[in-house]
């Protein structure tokens with residue numbers, strides 16, 4: 001499994017991903033800041049220091065992927081990127097959106113599409129627990145600072161992923177506008193873009209909740 005971790009410093013998510021993969025995968029982290037010492041020491045871990053919004057840094061990230069896995073295809077894109085919040089919600093929302101959109105553009109370019117899960121029906125005719133969208137693999141998780149642009153960004157995500165869920169983990173302060181979009185079942189760049197922009201996703205495919 002190839003994982004890209006955007007906004008990786010000091011390295012908690014890299015360590016968490018590494019402990020799940022147990023050395024059997026590849027993790028490439030990117031951050032403006034350095035990682036804590038020792039975090040990138042594992043064989044399957046590489047780190048690129050720089051601004052992810054800079055095309056040269058993204059080129060270095062691609063080189064790192066090629067170097068490690070022989071390909072630039074990725075199974076999971078994580079983004080915990082967030083600029084220092086200023087307390088001005090409009091400014092913080094705009095900064096977050098820029099990072100989220102860049103992370104989504106990278107994910108769309110590098111993830112492999114997942115075919116819709118096949119319906120598994122038992123002899124009684126009832127679908128099994130594995131049936132349908134519930135079994136779709138999570139492929140993109142992005143931190144997002146909610147603002148008036150959130151709904152438009154969620155719609156953008158829903159163009160590319162069969163399932164989009166807003167998650168606010170217990171570790172995130174209740175009064176903070178931060179949360180995560182968890183996206184599963186990448187449709188593929190081409191098929192997503194040929195679908196009509198107006199076409200609403202089927203209701204049971206789009207799980208979301210109130211943002212604030």
Ligand SMILES: C[S@@+](CC[C@H](N)C(=O)[O-])C[C@H]1O[C@@H](n2cnc3c(N)ncnc32)[C@H](O)[C@@H]1O
Nearest residue numbers: 007009010011012013031032051052080081082
């Ligand atoms: C909440 S911290 C990430 C914590 C990290 N996930 C961990 O587990 O240790 C957010 C990170 O996003 C990084 N960041 C913000 N803007 C960035 C950008 N344009 N390019 C790369 N990293 C960025 C910050 O430097 C900061 O380290």
